[in-house]
Amino acid sequence: MFTPEIVQKFKLPTDDFLCKPIGNELIQFLEFSIKNNDTKETFFEIKQPDIPITWHEVDPNELGQSIHYNFPKNFLAAKTIAAKLCFAVGCKELKGFRMMENHYFQGRLLKSxxxxxxxxxxxxxxxxxxxYDVPFLDKKTQEKMIQSPGETVSDSFYFVDNKLVLHNKATYSFS
Incomplete structure (x- = not known):
């Protein structure tokens, strides 16, 4: 079983998903946005339609666990990022709900x-x-990241009561 203590030791992206999707009985993500906190420029925004939340209707095998983000180049120069997440909780309480996220470029851990x-x-x-503050990236690294779409990746791990319940992966490009 994967715990937060184990995930904290990861120095490389995972090869596979570390758990099966949970379906939507525990958590449904409704909105997510990423902005430059200094300039207020929106880099990414997604919102579920305003429809009633339904539970237990999604086959976990049909849920996507991967996403690709295409950010503008100036994302790499941002000093602070504002991330906003709106989520619904199902009929069970979530004790110790926690998200851990590791970001890598060409296999090197950039930030956790x-x-x-x-x-x-x-x-x-x-x-x-x-x-939150974004790790400083020198111009050379920024240029490499722009020229290497898909080589910037992240693993997002969601825990409830120290048990891994969801693992998502993302790839990034900057243009």
Missing amino acids: FDFNFGFCIPNTINTWEHI
Whole structure:
């Protein structure tokens, strides 16, 4: 079983997914946005349609665990990022809801993030916003990342009560 303590030791991206998708009975992600906190430029934004939330209707095998982000080049020069996440909690409480995320370029760990959402009440919609510093990337590294689409990757690990319940992967390009 993968725990936060094990994930903290990862220095390379995972080859495979470390758990099966959970379906949508625990958590549904409704909105997600990434902005430059200094300029307020929006780099990415997605929102579910305003329809009633349904639970237990999605086959976990049909859920995507991978996404590709295409950010503008100036994303790499941002000093602080504001990330906003809106999610719904199903009929079970989430104790110790936590997301850990590792970002890599060409197999080298750039930055690890560890976000604690804490206890989440059942049948609620929650909004979380976090403003954080982006690791400094010299111009040479930025240029390599621009010229190497798909070689910047991340693993996102979601835990409930220290148990891995969701693992997503992302690839990035900058143009």
